[in-house]
Amino acid sequence: MSEAKRRTVLCPLAEIADGCSKGFALGAGAAQRELFVVRSNGRLxxxxxxxxxxxxxxxxxPDQFLTVERDFIQCATHGALFRIETGECLDGPCLGQWLRAVRVVLEDGVVVLDD
Ligand code: FES
Structure with a gap:
């Protein structure tokens, strides 16, 4: 038996311009989950x-996860840089570690969390 997937509507694609990012807080209290989406070169x-x-x-x-040049994800606390496409840290105190990826899909112009 397969595990049921959770699908959560995040926002219309139009709310994330190419080269930009957007954060989301899902749920509340101890169960709250925060994630973000980057739209880069037409991909999410x-x-x-x-x-x-x-x-x-x-x-x-809020919603600012990228460098000024919009070429990397950058942590605000100590400046670690992460590759947008993979989440790999390329510079900073967590060099070689990875952001935890979540799966999103585009359905009829809407960004949907699909995990
Ligand atoms: S908390 Fe992100 S680089 Fe230190």
Missing amino acids: YAYENSCPHTDGPLDWT
């Missing part, structure tokens, strides 16, 4: 909002 990438260095959040202000 999503990760838990938790830096492998301290497990703290990555964003320095």
Whole structure:
């Protein structure tokens, strides 16, 4: 028997411009889960909002997860840089560690969490 998947509507794709990111907080209290989506070169990438260095959040202000040049994900706390496409840390105190990826899909112009 396969495990049932959870599908949660996150937002219309139009709310994430290419080269931008958006954070989401799902649930409440101890069960709250934070994640973010990056739209880059027409593709979507999503990760838990938790830096492998301290497990703290990555964003320095709401929906800001990328460098000024928008070429890497950057942790606001100590500046670690992560590859957008894979979540691998390329520079910083968690070098060689990875963001935890989550699966999102696009359905009729809407970004949906599919895990
Ligand atoms: S908490 Fe992210 S680099 Fe230290």
